[in-house]
Each structure stands twice: as structure tokens, then as C-alpha cells.
Amino acid sequence: MQKLKLVVVGNGMAGMRTVEELLKIAPDIYDITVFGDEPYPNYNRIMLSPVLANEQTIDDIILNSREWYAANNIKLHTGARINKIDRKNRVVYAENGTSAEYDRLLLATGSKPFMPPIPGKELDGVQGYRDIKDTNDMMDAAKKYKHAVVIGGGLLGLEAANGLKIQGMDVTVVHRNEWLLEKQLDKTAGKMLQKNLEAKGLNFLLEKNTELINGNQDGRVSSVRFTDGLEITADLVIMTVGIRPNFTLAESAGIHCNKGIVVNDTMQTYDPRIYAVGECVAHRGISYGLVAPLFEMAKVCATHLANFGIGLYKGSVTSTKLKVTGIDLFSAGDFSSNEDDGREEIVLHDAVGGVYKKLIIKNDKIIGGVLYGDTTDGSWYFQMLRDGKPIHEIRDHLMFGQDSLGNTGHLGQNKAAAMTNEMEVCGCNGVCKGTIVKAIQDQGLFTIDDVKKQTKAGSSCGSCVGLVEQILASTLGGGYAPPSTSKAVCGCTEKNHEEVRAEIRTHKYLNIPDAMKGMGWRTPNGCATCRPALNYYLLSTWPHEAKDDPQSRFINERVHANIQKDGTYSVIPRMYGGVTTANQLRKIADVADKYAVPMVKVTGGQRIDLLGVKKEDLVDMWADLDMPSGYAYGKSIRTVKTCVGSEFCRFGTQNSTQLGIDIEKAFDHMWAPHKVKFAVSGCPRNCAESGIKDVGIIGVDSGWEIYVGGNGGIKTEAAQFLCKVKTAEEVLEYSGAFIQIYREEARYLDRTVHWIERVGLEYVKQRVLEDADCRKAAYERLLYALQGAVEPWGERVKNKALSKQYEIIAV
Amino acid sequence: MSNWVKVAPLEDIPQLGARVVRSKEIEIGVFRLQDDRIYAVNNKCPHKGGPLSEGIVYGDKIACPLHSWKISLVDGQVEEPDVGETACFKTKIEDGIVYLELKD
Numbered sequence A: 001m002q003k004l005k006l007v008v009v010g011n012g013m014a015g016m017r018t019v020e021e022l023l024k025i026a027p028d029i030y031d032i033t034v035f036g037d038e039p040y041p042n043y044n045r046i047m048l049s050p051v052l053a054n055e056q057t058i059d060d061i062i063l064n065s066r067e068w069y070a071a072n073n074i075k076l077h078t079g080a081r082i083n084k085i086d087r088k089n090r091v092v093y094a095e096n097g098t099s100a101e102y103d104r105l106l107l108a109t110g111s112k113p114f115m116p117p118i119p120g121k122e123l124d125g126v127q128g129y130r131d132i133k134d135t136n137d138m139m140d141a142a143k144k145y146k147h148a149v150v151i152g153g154g155l156l157g158l159e160a161a162n163g164l165k166i167q168g169m170d171v172t173v174v175h176r177n178e179w180l181l182e183k184q185l186d187k188t189a190g191k192m193l194q195k196n197l198e199a200k201g202l203n204f205l206l207e208k209n210t211e212l213i214n215g216n217q218d219g220r221v222s223s224v225r226f227t228d229g230l231e232i233t234a235d236l237v238i239m240t241v242g243i244r245p246n247f248t249l250a251e252s253a254g255i256h257c258n259k260g261i262v263v264n265d266t267m268q269t270y271d272p273r274i275y276a277v278g279e280c281v282a283h284r285g286i287s288y289g290l291v292a293p294l295f296e297m298a299k300v301c302a303t304h305l306a307n308f309g310i311g312l313y314k315g316s317v318t319s320t321k322l323k324v325t326g327i328d329l330f331s332a333g334d335f336s337s338n339e340d341d342g343r344e345e346i347v348l349h350d351a352v353g354g355v356y357k358k359l360i361i362k363n364d365k366i367i368g369g370v371l372y373g374d375t376t377d378g379s380w381y382f383q384m385l386r387d388g389k390p391i392h393e394i395r396d397h398l399m400f401g402q403d404s405l406g407n408t409g410h411l412g413q414n415k416a417a418a419m420t421n422e423m424e425v426c427g428c429n430g431v432c433k434g435t436i437v438k439a440i441q442d443q444g445l446f447t448i449d450d451v452k453k454q455t456k457a458g459s460s461c462g463s464c465v466g467l468v469e470q471i472l473a474s475t476l477g478g479g480y481a482p483p484s485t486s487k488a489v490c491g492c493t494e495k496n497h498e499e500v501r502a503e504i505r506t507h508k509y510l511n512i513p514d515a516m517k518g519m520g521w522r523t524p525n526g527c528a529t530c531r532p533a534l535n536y537y538l539l540s541t542w543p544h545e546a547k548d549d550p551q552s553r554f555i556n557e558r559v560h561a562n563i564q565k566d567g568t569y570s571v572i573p574r575m576y577g578g579v580t581t582a583n584q585l586r587k588i589a590d591v592a593d594k595y596a597v598p599m600v601k602v603t604g605g606q607r608i609d610l611l612g613v614k615k616e617d618l619v620d621m622w623a624d625l626d627m628p629s630g631y632a633y634g635k636s637i638r639t640v641k642t643c644v645g646s647e648f649c650r651f652g653t654q655n656s657t658q659l660g661i662d663i664e665k666a667f668d669h670m671w672a673p674h675k676v677k678f679a680v681s682g683c684p685r686n687c688a689e690s691g692i693k694d695v696g697i698i699g700v701d702s703g704w705e706i707y708v709g710g711n712g713g714i715k716t717e718a719a720q721f722l723c724k725v726k727t728a729e730e731v732l733e734y735s736g737a738f739i740q741i742y743r744e745e746a747r748y749l750d751r752t753v754h755w756i757e758r759v760g761l762e763y764v765k766q767r768v769l770e771d772a773d774c775r776k777a778a779y780e781r782l783l784y785a786l787q788g789a790v791e792p793w794g795e796r797v798k799n800k801a802l803s804k805q806y807e808i809i810a811v
Numbered sequence B: 001m002s003n004w005v006k007v008a009p010l011e012d013i014p015q016l017g018a019r020v021v022r023s024k025e026i027e028i029g030v031f032r033l034q035d036d037r038i039y040a041v042n043n044k045c046p047h048k049g050g051p052l053s054e055g056i057v058y059g060d061k062i063a064c065p066l067h068s069w070k071i072s073l074v075d076g077q078v079e080e081p082d083v084g085e086t087a088c089f090k091t092k093i094e095d096g097i098v099y100l101e102l103k104d
């Protein structure tokens, strides 16, 4: 088939990100040609500031080398400015005489520094700060001249000023407003920032309007004069008063523009063959000047270029950081104070310690914030802001940061900055901080997924993802945007977990192929991430009706044993409540002898583990054992740990052992989003460790206390108190209802703690405690789902067809 | 000299699943894709020797059960950013029976 022709105008960050996204999902449908008027391949414009500050070199910041274009069969024309689009014949023409035909055209022409109409602005030595050439010009000027004036005290201006100072110049920043960064900071933070920058040797002139730039006889700038009459010496003037979307080309081709190239939510211009992304566009009236929104646009645009016809760009909330080493500043959202409309402010100000934090809250949600001096919680606040997360439960601690909440959430500790390069970040894959930082810089990584892919850090148990995120944020500065928590299930679909669950329910999908077809899966049969999730969602939504697909289960659940590093398996029989008998122990001992089991071990969950069993021996061994499966391998009910309790213990107030047995029997065979562990202790001494279980139950004189959302694993989480009930029947009903709602609503691979983290304990209480009908109905649904469940080991002992997969074919 | 050995009837290998063939020298995973194409590779993951036959089959790839490396069943190549390769073996189906060619 003849490939379509895609032409990209603008070889910058947004355009090339779109191409990268496109290559990922549809590598073969286009012949791609790229025109860029700069003489370089795509580079990381953000990093021009570190280059000017001598922290990096131009070579460090190239994102896509010429070899990359060649390897992806992309025709690259550098130093080639497009000055005409012939929409009728679908051809673009470059100033240097080159031309190219297109079927689809992508405009990504970025923006230009705004040069205000001040007399003298055309003199030598008056320039903007936008590209490599500007940066080189500044560095050259610094070698020859002394006095630099930066007009405009915004982010770009301050980074330029800081860099020029480091290049050895005397720098004065001129700003029209009363304080710096007035768009990002309130006055208090703005003044603190100014003080810190003054300490670094920068000079400031605030509330000044530039009237005139004077030149010398060589035509080079010599001084700058303000409206109040003050005049200062200047050999170099940098204009950083704003940027203007670069849409002249689009406009000259008759494409509708209004302060930017107007695009719809699918990133199409008024000519449907022509797309636009990046700083040059006006989307819903807004033009963005930061990379995070541009990358979101790129993703959406790529899906449409790939003909998937999915994905809408709905605008972005942005956050900013200032990339001046030694200064920590973060701001996001709407932070102006305006008490009339129900806004509340929380402010923490330590003038001596140089820390200032302000959060703006409206309707129980964070809508904006400024952090100065200590920005470690910036990503955390920003994430809550983007997700619109209710905050009343943590409001008391909000200001003191994520660490003050104890261990809630797997978002990691704020220690990235304090770590040395040799310190290990990812224990699973042995990746240290230096490796991650280097990968981010050398390979131009922007997202956690990129870092996971390239370095493997965070790709296994996930406990270090929070730390990786901080390293990413501190390495990238403002270029980092935390992912929203409602992301797609995997690369096979745009839909997130909640959307998938909802569609399975409304369309009543009963098997994976129908579900994938109905929801427009991009891949013929998914991947190792989405298939297990889909299988679980089908089974939990339509018990007894949906078809279980063993091939979509992880090996352990497929063969009902836990795979070991050498390909052997472990066998853990059920011992309800951790109680066993002499007879069971004898059987286990015999089996261990007969099959020469290399290790017999008592587990942390109070069961017995036979380790190192060959796959082909499993079925025979189960037949000899004649005990039920302990499900120690499944995303399922695991163990109910118990203590001795009132039957024997001198402190016991309740029969915890019996209740544990009853629970384990009642909920046996239960699949869940992740493993589910219970514990029952007979008194508050809590010998069964109920405080770190998904459901922990503690006997007290007058009944039972129920705790939920505990976790003893990767990150220890104490369970939270749910309620107190009188009888064992009530324990079953309340905890069963809790687990059922978790089964129906949590994302696959969420432990209970992660689910509660997201929906809030209030929500759980409301469904399980306050709404008795809801509780009873949920409990009923759980019992219905478990009705007639078949014990898997016995089933395989009986059924030859099922046991075939355990046989090895000898040749 | 070619050395074709009989594996099993096609229906004994589950779709999107695998069976293990063991000879004196080597263990081979024989995989069946959704469209009934059959591929065979050395049953040892290039990472730490995980038994590939026990992984999840999707498209024409296998995700290793131990640490989720993704390996192409067509050419045995490991998916980026990991690197490595596992040996491939020829297969054929005749009269509903799957055969595998062992190298000598």
C-alpha cells in the first residue's frame, strides 16, 4: 500500500514529540518529512537555561540526533523555513527552494519572543532569548561586554539574568510590576525571591517602564532610559517580556487564526488535513508556553494522525518552577486571593528560614498554590489539584506536606535532592540516582514511564516510583508534569480503569474478545497488562456469567501454584485460620518425602509451604495431599491470620481463632483486584497483627473492632478504624460488604489501601456503615459470587483435560 | 539433516498458550497464537532463564513470567530497552498435528 505523506513544519519540542508518539502507535502509515528553520535537529529548548548557566552544553541537550531521523526514515530539512502552503495542491514551499507534498500537514511553529515597540530595539545587542543562536550570542557578548539589562522579570528573564551573571556580566533586571513573577507568585513570595536573587548578585529595578534604548556610533546598544528619567549603561539588552505564538505562515495560507492557530479538541485547524500543536496554537482561546501541555497535545494529535480517532485535548492546568540552581520555587493553578467567592487560604511563612507556602482551597479542593524555599511537595499538591481530590480528611496536615501523613500512599519520601548519585533508588533493579539523572538528561526523558522503560527504575515492585518522580521533577525543573491518576489501562487502549469497568457493566461484555472489540482495543489480543485486568473485571462484574480466560491470568493463577526463580513451584495448602492437625502434618510430611521437596517452610502467613516442586509433579502431589489450595499465589483471598484467643489465652476476650476459620471458609476462592489478607486477634495485644491487614479484626470485651486498608508489604500502612460491632455475624457482613465494594470498584492491582487512598475513608464509611441497605446488598452479592465455587486442586486431580497443561512432552 | 519431531495435536496447545517439549539437551516452548500460528523458542528467558512457556502470550510476543521481559516469538528478539535473544525453532502443522524441527 502506498504510504500517506505527513509533512511537519517546525522541528521543535511539540512537533517532534507528536512524531515520536505517532511512531510508537502507528510506525508504518506515513512517509514523514520535517522542516525546521534552525540548523539543528530537535533539541530540548528548556535546557537552554542550564546551558547559559554553564551547567550543560549544547551537545547535552539534543533530543533527537540526525541518526534518529535517519533510523526512522524521516526526511529532515534543517535551515529550511517554510514560507508558503498551497492548500489546494497540498504542497509546502521552503525559502531555500525545497518543497514537499502532503496528505496531512502538522504545524508546530512555536512562538517568537515579543519585542515591544521601544525605540532602539533594532540596535545590535538587543535580542530575545529563544534558541541556540540567542544563547550563543549571549555567551559571546558576555566575553566582550560588561553590562547586561534584562527587560522583563518573568521566568525566562530571571533564568537569562542568572545565566548572564554566571557568564560574568553585571546584570540588572527591569520589571514593570511591583514584584517579580507577578503571574506566578503573590507579593510575599515575589519579594523573598528578589532578596535571594540579590544575594546572588543580581540587581533589580522594579516598577520601571522602558522608554528608549540608545546606541553608540557602531550601532550597538549603549544605554537604556526609563520613563522616570533614569538611564543605565547597557551593552546587551535581553527582551523577555513575553512570547507571541508564531502563526504568520498559517495565517498567510488562510487558516483561521486568533492570536494563535485555532484548533479544536482533536488538534485540527479549520482545514481538516492540517493539524497544529505546541505554542503556536490557540486552543479554546488559550496558548500555552510550557512543555507539559504541549506533550499532552502531541499525544492526542498522534492518535488522530494514526487514524484511531480517539483522544480529546481538553486544555491543561499548568505548574511552573524556576530553574535557577539554589532557588526553590513552585507555583500552580489559581493563587490570587479573592475571599469573596468562597476561597480559603492556608499560609505558612517562615521569613527567617526562607520558606513560604500558600495553598488556595475552594469547595474542599486545592485550586492553586505557591511554594517558595521548600518545594518538595509541589508535585503532590499539583496532583491533588489536577485530580480535584477532596482534602478535608488531610486538611490538618496538608501544609506540612506528604511526609506528615505518615505512610499514606506509595508516593515516596521527599529525599531525592539529598541523595548522592551513588545511592540506590530502585532496589529491585539495582539502579542508582546518578544513572537515572543521566538517562533523563542524555535521552531527554520527561515521564515516569520513559524512565521506567529506559532505566528499569520503578518498573518492578513500584515502591520507588515516588522517589523516581522527585528525581525527574528536580532534574527537569518546570518541564515535569505529574501524570493524572486516571491514566489509561495500558498502551492498548485510551480508556482508564473506571471507563473499562463501566463499559463492561453497561454493555454486558462476558468475554475478553467481545470486550476488546466493543471498546476499540488497539491490539488484536491486548498485552500482559490489560488482559489480566480485563479478565478480573469481567468476572467480578458478571459472576457465574462471564467466561474466565486462563490464558489471561498470570502463570500462578493459571496453574494454582507459585512459580519460583528456577521454574519450580511452591505448594501451600489451606489451613483455615492457621490451625492444623496431626493428621494434616503427617500427610504433608509424607508428601514432602515422596516428592523429595527441597524445602518445607512455615510462612509469614501461618501456613506451611512446600517449595521447589516440579510442575509435572503438582497434580499428583495435590492428589496425595488431599487438602484444599491455600491460594497463596492469587490475586485472591489469602490467609486469615489468627491468634490463640479466648479458648486458651489468659488475656483473650473473644474466640479469634474460630472467627478466623469462619471468615477464611466464608470467603474462600474469592478473586480480588489484588491479594486480600485478614487477621483476627482476640484482644488489643493484637498478636495476629490485625493493624497491617486489608481487614483487621480485634476482639474487645464488648464485641469486635474492624480496621481496614492496612498493608504490611512494600510500604507499611496502618489499617484505619472502620467500626465496632457486637457479633461475629456482623463482622462477616461488614467486612464482606467492604471487600465486595473493593472488588467491584478498585482498579486491578490496587490493594485496599490504595483504593481507600483514592476514594477516601469517608466514602467507605458511607457505603458500609451509614447505608445499611447498601451494605446488606453488597454482602449478598459477595455470597452470590462465591456460590458453588470449585476448589481448584481437587478439580485438576479429577479432570484430565485440565491437568494436561502440567504435562511435559518428552521427545 | 532435518530432524522433525511430533509435538502434539493442535488442540492440545491452548490458544494464546504454550506447551513444553523436553529433549535430552534442551527444553523448548511451543506457542500457539490466536490465529493458530505456531512458534517454538528455547524455553529460557535471556534475562535470568525464566521458563517462557509459562508467560502470557499476546500478539506474537511472550511476556516472561519472572520479570516481564517481552520477547518476540517470531525472531526470538527481546523488546527494548532490554536486550537479548533466544533461539527459534521451525514448526509445521500437518493433519492437525504440530511438529517441531530440532537442530542437530
Ligand code: SRM
Pocket (backbone or CB within 6 Å): A562, A563, A564, A569, A570, A572, A601, A602, A603, A604, A605, A606, A607, A608, A609, A611, A632, A633, A638, A639, A641, A675, A677, A692, A693, A710, A711, A712, A713, A714, A715, A751
Ligand atoms: C511464603 C511467604 C514468605 C514466607 O516464607 O513466609 C511469601 C512469599 C512471597 N510473597 Fe509475600 N509471602 C508471605 C507473606 C507475606 C506477608 C506477611 C503476611 O501475609 O502476613 C506480607 C506483608 C503483608 C501484606 O501483604 O500486606 C507479604 C508481602 C508481599 C508483597 C507486598 C504486597 C504489597 O501490597 O505491598 C508481595 C509482592 C506482591 O504481591 O505484589 C509479596 C509476594 C510474595 C511472593 C508471592 C513473590 C512472588 O510473586 O513470587 C513470594 C512467593 C514465594 C513462594 O512461592 O513461596 N509478598 N508477604 C509468605 C506467605 C504467606 C502465606 O502463608 O500465604
Ligand SMILES: Cc1cc2nc3c(=O)[nH]c(=O)nc-3n(C[C@H](O)[C@H](O)[C@H](O)COP(=O)(O)OP(=O)(O)OC[C@H]3O[C@@H](n4cnc5c(N)ncnc54)[C@H](O)[C@@H]3O)c2cc1C
Pocket (backbone or CB within 6 Å): A009, A010, A011, A012, A013, A014, A015, A035, A036, A037, A038, A045, A046, A047, A048, A049, A080, A081, A082, A083, A108, A109, A110, A111, A129, A130, A131, A156, A159, A246, A249, A277, A278, A279, A280, A288, A289, A290, A291, A292, A294, A321, A323, A476, A477, A478, A479
Ligand atoms: C530559555 C528557555 C527556558 C524554558 N524553560 C522552560 C521550562 O522550564 N519549562 C517549560 O515547560 N517550558 C520552558 N520553556 C518553554 C518551552 O521551551 C516551549 O514551551 C517549547 O519549546 C515549545 O515547543 P514548540 O514545539 O511549540 O516550539 P519550539 O520548540 O519553539 O519549536 C518550533 C520550531 O519551529 C521552527 N519554525 C517556526 N516557523 C517555522 C517555519 N515557517 N518553517 C520551519 N520551521 C519553523 C522554529 O525555528 C522552532 O525550531 C523555556 C523556553 C526557553 C526559551
Ligand code: SF4
Pocket (backbone or CB within 6 Å): none
Ligand atoms: S520478602 Fe517475599 S517477595 Fe521478597 S524475597 Fe522474601 S518471599 Fe520473596
Ligand code: FES
Pocket (backbone or CB within 6 Å): B045, B046, B047, B048, B049, B050, B064, B065, B066, B067, B068, B069
Ligand atoms: S527471567 Fe525472564 S524476565 Fe527475568
